[in-house]
Structures are given as C-alpha cells and as structure tokens.
Amino acid sequence: MNAETRERMNILGVLLDQTDYQKAYRQAERFLDSSGNKVIVTPNAEIIMAAQKNPELRAALNSADLCLPDGIGVVIASKILGKPLAERTTGFDFMMKLLELANKKSLSLFLLGGKPEVAEKAGEKICSMFPNVEIVGCHDGYFGENEEIEVVNLINHTKPDILLVAMGCPKQEIFMIKNKNKMQFKIAMGVGGSFDVLSGNVQRAPQFVQNIGLEWLYRLIMQPSRLKRVGALPAFLVKVISHRTINN
Known part of the structure; x- marks a missing residue:
C-alpha cells in the first residue's frame, strides 16, 4: 500500500484505507524504514x-x-455503499501490533495523553509485555494551546520512534496533524482511551464479544455514561443509507 497505490473509500467525506491488519502492519514497517x-x-x-x-x-x-x-x-457502512472493507481494524488491536513491531525492532516510545500518571502506568505495562521497547517519555493530555509548544519540545528532546497519542477525538487527530512537521518521530498514532485499558483502569470486552462486533454494547453496559456517544451509531448508519439513496 504505497502512497501511489493507496486504495481508499469515501464514507461521508472521510477517506478510509481499504486494508486489513496484515497490510497495515507491513505499511507500518515501511513507515519506519522511510x-x-x-x-x-x-x-x-x-x-x-x-x-x-x-x-x-x-x-x-x-x-x-x-x-x-x-x-x-464502519464495516456495515462499507457494505451498504457497495465497497466492503476487508475487516474491522480496531485502534487498540493495531496499537498492540505496532507495539509488537516496536519490540521486534527495539524501538523507543513516547506516551502522550490520559489523566496524570495514567501514561506512566500504561508504560509500565508495555515494558512488562514488550521488554525490548524503551519508554523515553510520558506526558498527560491535560494541557492547553499555550502549553502545546512545551509538549512538542519535550517530544523532540526524546526523539521517539513511535509517539502514541491518547487524547481522544478530535484533540489527538488535530494535534498530530497540526504538529506533524514540528515533531521528531517516525510514526504517531492516535489511540483514544487505550492507556486506560493498558493501565488497568478500564477493561475491554471479552474476546468473543469483540469477535461478534458488540464491544460497543459491552462498553455501554459497563459505562452507561457512554449512551449519548453510542447514539451516534444508528444516526451514522441512517446517514450512510440516505447518502447512498440520494447518490444512486
């Protein structure tokens, strides 16, 4: 999946790569070598x-x-639009594959995001699971725009191979792209609430629940406060169906 052969599909204006875990893993390897x-x-x-x-x-x-x-x-939407994605590539699972790659190549990591001390706990867990990985820095996600340059300077001082950003949407995506050419790293990845999972503060759904695509329901049961967020799913599917109907 080189840049010139990159295959993407458009879902409501967002361009998603037509990929799977294996292809994405190989792409990450190429990123590290480029x-x-x-x-x-x-x-x-x-x-x-x-x-x-x-x-x-x-x-x-x-x-x-x-x-x-x-x-x-997103997988259901791709089928509705007649361009089915190969598989669902969850952020947490791909992050773990990226950590496996980091362990294989003895790479360095910077963990940015989460509440104070959560990144440090996540770092301890990562080091216990992947002993060849070096955590060169951690910083919580509670900083304003006036402190952003200090965070960027801290990252540049440590020069990590991989920067994991767990600040939630849209802050993490905008932060990474806005500062992409100001920071020194090889790969930066937005990982949402993954530090909470790694630190043990939040538990993922059992594997069989993940396999049948109902992890969102498990998280809703465990965290009823997510009800408003989960409501985006049916609204999303209705909008996708409407989009296809209008454009057919």
Whole structure:
C-alpha cells in the first residue's frame, strides 16, 4: 500500500484505507524504514459523524498517512455503499501490533495523553509485555494551546520512534496533524482511551464479544455514561443509507 497505490473509500467525506491488519502492519514497517513523519488514525462511526460538523477534524483524518476503519459501524457502512472493507481494524488491536513491531525492532516510545500518571502506568505495562521497547517519555493530555509548544519540545528532546497519542477525538487527530512537521518521530498514532485499558483502569470486552462486533454494547453496559456517544451509531448508519439513496 504505497502512497501511489493507496486504495481508499469515501464514507461521508472521510477517506478510509481499504486494508486489513496484515497490510497495515507491513505499511507500518515501511513507515519506519522511510524518511519523514507518518500519522495513523482510526476513525469509527462516532468520529466520522463528528467530522461532519468539524472541518478541521475531517481535514486531519484525510491528511493522515494511514486511516484505519475502526468499529463494526464502519464495516456495515462499507457494505451498504457497495465497497466492503476487508475487516474491522480496531485502534487498540493495531496499537498492540505496532507495539509488537516496536519490540521486534527495539524501538523507543513516547506516551502522550490520559489523566496524570495514567501514561506512566500504561508504560509500565508495555515494558512488562514488550521488554525490548524503551519508554523515553510520558506526558498527560491535560494541557492547553499555550502549553502545546512545551509538549512538542519535550517530544523532540526524546526523539521517539513511535509517539502514541491518547487524547481522544478530535484533540489527538488535530494535534498530530497540526504538529506533524514540528515533531521528531517516525510514526504517531492516535489511540483514544487505550492507556486506560493498558493501565488497568478500564477493561475491554471479552474476546468473543469483540469477535461478534458488540464491544460497543459491552462498553455501554459497563459505562452507561457512554449512551449519548453510542447514539451516534444508528444516526451514522441512517446517514450512510440516505447518502447512498440520494447518490444512486
């Protein structure tokens, strides 16, 4: 999936790569061997819906070097549009594959995001699972625009191979693209709430629930406060169906 042969599909204005875990893993390997910074994003139905009202977010997603389709809603939408995606590539699972690659190549990581001390706990977990990975820096996600340059300078001081950004949408996507050419890294990836999972603060759904595409329901049961966010899924599918009807 080189830049000149990159195959993407348009879902409500967001360009998603037609890829799977294996192809995305190989692309990450190429990113590490190439010059320049590369950004990976993983939009789901909720993020694509947010991009409808946020042009800066949509531009950030479409400017990324790899845009992975995350969530069962995006997979269903691709089928509705007649261009079925190969598979759902969840952000957390691909992050773990990226960490496996980092371990294989003995790479360095910077963890940015989460509440104070969460990134550090996530870093400890990563080091226990991937002993060849070096955590060169951590910083929480609670900083304003006036402190952004300090965070960028901190990242540049450590020069990580991989920058994991867990600040949630749209902050993480916009931060990565806005500062892409100001920071020194090989790959930056937006990972949402993954540090909370790694640190043990949040538990993922059992594997069989993930396999049948109902992880969103499990998370809703465990965190009822997510009800408003989950409501984006049916609205997203209705909008996709309407879009196809109008354009057929």
